[in-house]
């Protein structure tokens with residue numbers, strides 16, 4: 374396993390709670406209008422499922438990958454409650470080999486846990502598994518404001534790193550910012566980068 378994420382332990386420690394909530398993230402809500410019903414969505418690092426269930430509830434055909442069995446159990450419960458189907462895959466995203474084609478590949482706060490030396494391979498694989506009209510959207514932690522939570526070890530994205538991966542695509546949006554967080558009981562900030570890119574021929 375290549376992840377350095379503390380989240381699997383956190384999900385297992387709190388099996389009856391949704392540590393990250395059940396409402397979709399602001400990033401997922403922002404992207405909703407890009408998705409048509411039936412769009413084939415792949416989420417990397419879906420956690421307890423809040424965004425995958427949101428995409429499925431919007432009519433998308435969703436495959437969601439996470440390393441954490443405890444997270445996926447909660448995600449399944451959330452999908453059942455919402456009355457939607459999602460293909461849940463317990464796998465290390467760094468080793469995941471997509472068998473299908475996707476129209477939309479999405480990650481929110483997850484792929485920075487994949488060590489830098491493996492990230493290029495992961496993103497190259499999912500780019501290759503994207504339909505000609507496909508879009509990718511990622512929100513990652515960057516090294517501008519570092520707050521280490523729960524002893525996590527992260528290869529923070531550096532300036533321009535994500536943009537370089539998508540240099541051969543059309544980048545629609547590439548923004549930097551900070552998000553507030555208090556998951557460890559102390560209010561703090563994380564610097565983030567968001568990127569939305571589409572296939573060049575789309």
Ligand SMILES: C[S@@+](CC[C@H](N)C(=O)[O-])C[C@H]1O[C@@H](n2cnc3c(N)ncnc32)[C@H](O)[C@@H]1O
Pocket residue numbers: 375376377378380381393398417418419420421422423424438439440441444464465466467480481482483484486487
């Ligand atoms: C901060 S949580 C975000 C979860 C979800 N995207 C959300 O916003 O609710 C990060 C997630 O990435 C997952 N993760 C970390 N490394 C991973 C890897 N190598 N493969 C698959 N999932 C991974 C963790 O298990 C965790 O669920």
